[in-house]
Amino acid sequence: MSSLIGTVKLRETATNAGVVAEVYDGVDQSHLANWQTKWKPIIEATRLRLEQQGAKSALPQSSHWEWDKKAAHFQNLLAYRMFVVVCQGDTQGLMAVATDPRHRTRVADDKGRTGLGLAYVDYLESAPWNRPEHVAQPRFRGVGSILIATAVQLSLDESFKGRVGLHSLPQSEDFYRTNIGMADLGPDNTYANFPLRYFEMTEIAARAFIQGGKNEIESQ
Amino acid sequence: MNAKRTMTLNLTDAEMSALEQMAVAKDLTKTGVLRQALKLYQLIDARIASGEKVFVENALTKEKAELAIL
Numbered sequence: 001m002s003s004l005i006g007t008v009k010l011r012e013t014a015t016n017a018g019v020v021a022e023v024y025d026g027v028d029q030s031h032l033a034n035w036q037t038k039w040k041p042i043i044e045a046t047r048l049r050l051e052q053q054g055a056k057s058a059l060p061q062s063s064h065w066e067w068d069k070k071a072a073h074f075q076n077l078l079a080y081r082m083f084v085v086v087c088q089g090d091t092q093g094l095m096a097v098a099t100d101p102r103h104r105t106r107v108a109d110d111k112g113r114t115g116l117g118l119a120y121v122d123y124l125e126s127a128p129w130n131r132p133e134h135v136a137q138p139r140f141r142g143v144g145s146i147l148i149a150t151a152v153q154l155s156l157d158e159s160f161k162g163r164v165g166l167h168s169l170p171q172s173e174d175f176y177r178t179n180i181g182m183a184d185l186g187p188d189n190t191y192a193n194f195p196l197r198y199f200e201m202t203e204i205a206a207r208a209f210i211q212g213g214k215n216e217i218e219s220q
Numbered sequence: 221m222n223a224k225r226t227m228t229l230n231l232t233d234a235e236m237s238a239l240e241q242m243a244v245a246k247d248l249t250k251t252g253v254l255r256q257a258l259k260l261y262q263l264i265d266a267r268i269a270s271g272e273k274v275f276v277e278n279a280l281t282k283e284k285a286e287l288a289i290l
Contacts (some may be wrong), residue, residue: 023221077266101246102261109247116247119255157222159231159252 002026002084005150010087010140019140021087023150027071027094031084034091035067042128042135059171060133061126067094070123080122083150085143092130093143097151098122099158104167107183107200116162118200119155121148133171148180152206164205167196181205231256 002024009018043063057184074080085093126143128134131132152162175201176182187195233245242253
């Protein structure tokens with residue numbers, strides 16, 4: 001089940017115009033069908049092109065994510081929430097966030113406390129036509145920032161005061177460090193079988209990120 | 221983001237005291253603590269229902285013990 005939680009504006013790169021997009025809480029079959037029929041052929045074409053060029057390592061590291069399987073797994077668990085950005089009828093971005101107590105802050109707050117609740121972004125992916133690894137001119141900018149703003153809003157809603165954490169794929173580290181302004185805590189050797197870098201947004205950083213205004217979601 | 225429904229909860233003094241202590245320690249409301257507890261309980265229950273076991277590990281000795289869940 002999916003419900004509209006607000007509208008945002010994405011930047012259309014061809015015209016530099018702001019285009020209204022919708023943010024949904026929950027993934028439905030239309031979002032997944034769009035991923036299946038529109039995202040996957042582009043991802044597959046990029047895979048073949050990079051293989052032919054001998055540059056397979058340049059393939060976006062999220063390319064193997066199967067959102068239909070993630071949705072089926074997460075939809076019945078209270079610990080997870082999924083969000084979707086839709087614009088001009090297409091799924092522009094997908095995100096899965098965990099808000100259960102397995103995930104806790106590592107950066108001390110202003111009272112020196114760690115181990116507090118946060119919204120943990122498990123998966124976040126923008127549509128391939130928005131990414132320069134796939135297309136010469138990306139269609140929209142801002143999908144990733146809007147999804148992080150949505151995670152901040154969820155964190156506020158869960159009484160986590162805007163705190164957000166995530167492990168970043170190597171290709172996305174600079175986005176979280178520079179564009180979003182999250183603290184980079186370095187490689188996490190406890191994460192699965194490979195040490196992805198862990199990033200965290202504190203309560204203060206979350207406030208600054210939202211007050212930046214670019215990512216404001218207009219509630220319905 | 222999600223509409224919420226209200227319920228009345230009856231707790232013993234000991235339960236209320238534990239809830240209040242958890243709320244302070246975790247910087248959450250009492251409702252927030254209970255929501256967290258429910259999410260974790262459901263998550264563990266789902267994994268056990270699918271045939272998995274839950275273990276706790278001593279950080280120093282690496283000794284593992286199965287966590288029995290009713």
